[in-house]
Each structure stands twice: as structure tokens, then as C-alpha cells.
Amino acid sequence: MSKAGGAISVLVGAVLLRLALTGTFQRYVREGMGWLLVAAGIVIVTVGVVAFVRALRHAEPADLHDHDHDHGHGVGVGWLLLAPISALLLVAPPTLGSFGVDRSTSVDIRSGIGVFEPLPRTGTARPMSLLEFSQRAYERSGVSFNRSAVQLTGFMAGSEEGGFKLARYQIACCAADAAPIVVRVVGVEGAVPARDQWLVVTGTFQRGGDEDLPELTATSILDIDAPQDPYE
């Protein structure tokens, strides 16, 4: 066993634990993965500590003669684990932004779609996922909105004529399989928000958008920080 190997394992485990306990892991994987990351972190730290302690005890020259086999106990390719770890220790990479919106395949909103109950006219805007907004817009051309106000949370993903694109990713497992849902926000007064700025947009469904880009006429746009769970 090598002390370097043990140290690398302890570092990897500690970083996993930190990601899980601070909630930062939600930038990369689904919320439900949290406890799995804690468990994995504890196991890796334990294995690393044991390896480190055993390496300390067995550092006598006599012991080295027992290690004549082929690839020994070198760290080898394990050194590469330091790459993501060093990055995560310092600055955790951000959530996925607008860069990937045009590069990824988009969500098939038509799959598993049902018939929506009409929204009640309560006067308060109803918070809604971009997926539900797109599905309601597709289903019977948006009749179920009942002209009620809705509230969408997403990030600015590029200018459009008369407004901008609001997007949010869906992920099945981790950010590698992220697929964006995009809504066109129109009726924007004043300056268009900065690209990748997170926003809460309140407004009403606007007929006339197409299947890929349903439209929302904005009545208010609020800048916010990226949410803890940035994916839908």
C-alpha cells in the first residue's frame, strides 16, 4: 500500500462528502443521489485511511521485498483522480448554462402527455415547470391555461425577436444527459436580461408560438440567483 494512494482516496472521499453535505452536488446529479454520495464518501475515506495507516506501519525496508509482483502497489492511473478533485476543492464548476442549449437534443414534450385540468382563475400567478408549460401549450393549443397567470423559473438562453429564450434543463441522472426545455418570452419592456442570468418570469401563455418554442407574454421579470436544484 502507498501513502500517496491512501491520501488520494481520502481526498476523493472528503470532496464527495463536502459536495453532498453542502448541496452543491445538485449542480451535477439528481437530488436523490445525495445519500448515495455520503455513503460512497464514507467508504472511500475509510479505505484511504486504512491504506495510509498500513503504509505507515509497513514502510520498513524488509516489507518492500514482499512486493515483487507485476504492477505493485503503485498509484498508477489513480493520480488522475486529483484532476476533478483539485477543481472541486477550489471552484465547483457552475450549473449547465446556455452554451449547451443549442447543442443538446431537446426534450420530447409529447411523450406521456395527458389532458390537463384547466387552471383556476385565482389572480395569483401559479409556479410551473417549463416542461408543464410546454406540455400545456401543446395540448389542445394551450386551452388549459384558461388565460391564468403562470410563473416560470429558468435562465436566459439567447435573444429572440421581441424578447428572449428562457430555458431550463431536464436531467435523468446527471448533467451529461441534460436536455433543455425552451420557452420564448415576449412583451419584454426595457433591456433584455443578460445571457445565463437566472430569472423568475411571470406572465400569461400567448398563442402563436410553435411546438418547440411556446410563447409567454411577460408581465414581470425578476433576477434571481441560480436555484439549489437547477434542473427540472
Next chain:
Amino acid sequence: MARAVGDGMAASEAAQRGTPVPRRDLGVVVVAVVVLLAALGRPLLEQLFDRPAFAHWATIFVAITIQAMPFLVLGIAISAAVAAFVPADFLPRHLPDRASRAVPVAAVAGAALPGCECGSVPVAARLVSRGVAPAAALTFLLASPAINPVVLVATAVAFPGRPEVVAARFLASMLAAIVVGLVWARFGRDALLSRTRGHVHEGRPRDVFFDTAQHDFLQAGGFLVVGAAAAATLQTVVPRSILDSLADRGLLSVLALAGLAVLLAICSEADAFVAASLTQFSMTSRLAFMVVGPMVDVKLIALQAGTFGHRFAVRFAPLTFAVAVASSIVVGWWLL
């Protein structure tokens, strides 16, 4: 190449005995220096994250690594427990003598003994050295990382609501492992396996457990980092249009993803998540990605060449690749 590396390390270990400062001590210093350099480079890193393309790459790179980690750890823990607590002669004693019967039994045994592919190579080598028919040991080598419960659960998580993907992966991998074993039993030359060496930890079961777990974690973790970086690069750099243009081309798309599996060398516990992200490809091509990956990839070829010898590896890898692709096409056409 793997053998040259191994020889090089053996030589440096020999050299190190004569020096007053063992290289193992320097290793910890290197870890500290890398972390320190990263700390000093923090402003640089923050600047890099201001570039959308790099931030995108880093997020996907980290995401794949993080997502795979719990599954990798589970696989390694179980595999280490097997190495430590299951008697080494358990499998040889329970396998039939004739290769044609031993091969299917070995495939089933592989499914029951979870472990990632880095772990199954030394286990297979141990089986051969303990007198199991090589064809059966090779079937075990292919089956064990591809169709064990941990991998199947990971696949079910990666493809939610699509149990037929899990079934197809199980059947296609099992079929490929058995066919390769039978082909080897009929046409293979067992003499090629004569110099079989494995990385076997010895000592008290508890020590074997921790030694194996630590060793496998560093190996598999390191190769996982390579795979995650390659996959993130592919997603960031390669325009969708290229993958999309290959995606529509039937057999070509199957070969493209099978080849990608060889190059990415992602651990079998994690490859389903990458396959799930390649949404523009047909399910059959993604099945080929998941069937080929645990059986043939660049790191496995290196490991097999190091363990069984080059002359074995240059025959075994193409045979396995061809059989795995054919098996995926047949099962994918039938089930998906």
C-alpha cells in the same frame, strides 16, 4: 505496452531499495504539491469558468465522475469482499470439467459475482492458474463486469421506465460472453495463456479486503476520470451535427457507438448513464455501446495484454468486439 510499464515499475522499485528515501514517501509530497498548485491556480480556474465552453466541459466532466462514484464504490466493495471472503477454490470446484458445459455455468457465475472489469481480469487469471478451463475463465471475464446486479441496477436507473433495455443488455452480454467462450473452446489456443499472471493480494481476509478495495479504487477511479474527460470533450467539442449524421445510418451508427465504447473505456457501472445521454442514436446502437464497453476497451486491452500477454490480447479483443456487436444487433432487433 502494459507489460513494459509493469517492468518499468518493477525496475524502479528495485532501484528504490538502494536509495535512502523511498518513492512512496515522495508520493504524499506530490499529492500535497498538486493540491497547493491548484489552490494557487484558483484565479486562473475562475477565469476559465467564465468561458462557456470550458464551464460546460467541466460541469459534464465532474457530473459523470460524481454520478459514477457511488456505483463504482459499491462494485469495488463487493468485489473486494469476494476476493477476501470467498475461498479461491470455490469456483474451480463447482465448475464442470468439459469446456462446452463449463462455459454457460461460468457465464451465470459471472452474473452472480459483481465486480467492475478492472477486477475481473485478475480473477479470471487466478481461475486459469487454478486449473479452470481457459474458455470458461474467459467467459467469466466477459460476463462478470457486463451483467452483474450492480451494473443492471445502474442501467435501470439510467433508463427509467424502460425495463426492456435492462433485459436486452443482460441477454446480449450473456450471449456474447457464451459465444466467445465456445469459439475459444473450439478454435482457441490455450497455450497463448500460458504465462498467466494476476494481481493477487494475500494475507488476512480483512487486509485483503482493504488492499483490494484501495488498489481497485485507484485503478478504476483513474480510468473513470479518463472516460469522463473523453465523454465531456465529445459532448462539448464535437458538433451535434456529426454525431447526428452518424446517428441515422443504421449499421454505421451501431459501429460508431461500439467504437466509441472502446475509446471511452468507461467503467461498466457508469456506462449506462453515458449511453442514456446519447439520445440521438438508436436504442440498438446504444445497446452495442453498453455490451461492447465492459468487454473490449482500451484500458481492458492494456490490462489483458499485461495479464495474459500481447499475443493473446491481439486475438481476443477483435473476436470479442465482433461477437459483441453481432449479439447487440440481434438482441436489439428482437427486443428494442
